[in-house]
Amino acid sequence: MQVFLGVVIVAVGVVALLIQLDVVDLNLGQLFADWWPLVIIGVGLAALISVPRAWVGPSVIIAVGVFFLLRTLDVIDVNFWELWPIAVILVGLSLITSFGRRTSDEDTINSTVIWWGSERKTRSRQFKGGSLTAIMGGIEVDLREADIVDRAEIAIFALWGGVEVKVPPTWRVRVSGLPLLGGWDDKTTLPIQDGAPELIVHVTAIMGGAEIKS
Structure with missing residues (x-):
């Protein structure tokens, strides 16, 4: 994310410099007004x-960016707030996917919440990881009674939401990612051994956050 933002800033600076030197004849304000949704995309x-x-979360962001881009380019003429039923559908889908078979020995944990909350726990002796997406909601995952064979990976996406993962003190945890007004x-x-x-x-935390603790 830092690289992407750096490239965007450099590109804007280069264009502004070329305009100031009369190398190109562009209206920077109009250019931004037409193409700012590319930043969201x-x-x-x-x-x-x-x-x-x-x-799921990144796809929602891309879809919103494409929608605004089509609007600024006058390809479509739809008010964003007229699409509120889509939000209702997404909430319903997140609830549907939260049902189903839940066991205490799942090898993977996948959870997506939108305006909702989720609590998951596993005692699997061969935990492999999973993906957690929280959009204006929260997810709590308890792995304190689980075990890993060698290594496991968890992908977290938090947009105006939060994710908490509890792990055993015997695990070595490595965290990396892309913070944008979040972290x-x-x-x-x-671990000693x-x-x-x-x-x-x-x-990936966009105006959201994640906490991993022993």
Whole structure:
């Protein structure tokens, strides 16, 4: 995300410089007014590349960016607030996907919440990871009674939402990701023994956050 934002800033600076030097004849204000949704689309694409397993949230951002781009280019003439039934449909789908078979020994945990909350727990002895997407909602995952064989990976996407993951103190946790007006807090402790099982956490936090703690 930092690279993407850096490229965008450099590109804007270069265009502004060329305009000031009369190398190109462009109206920077009009250019921004027409193409600003590309920033939203770019954020969504960067998030999708960062956490492809948690694709729901980035896809929503990309869809919103495409909608605004089509509006600014006068391809469509639809008021954004006229599409509120779509939000209702998304909430309903998130509720539907939250039902079904839930066991205490799941090897993977996948959860998507929109304006909602979710609590998940597993005691699997071969936990492999999963994907967690929180959009204006929250997810709590309890892995304290689980175990990993070698390594597991979790992808987290938080948009105006939060995700909390509790892990055993014997796990080695490595967190990386893309913060945009958000971030994560790693409160885990380093295990004493060598060869500790490892949990890799990839976080994309957009005005949201994630907390991983022992």
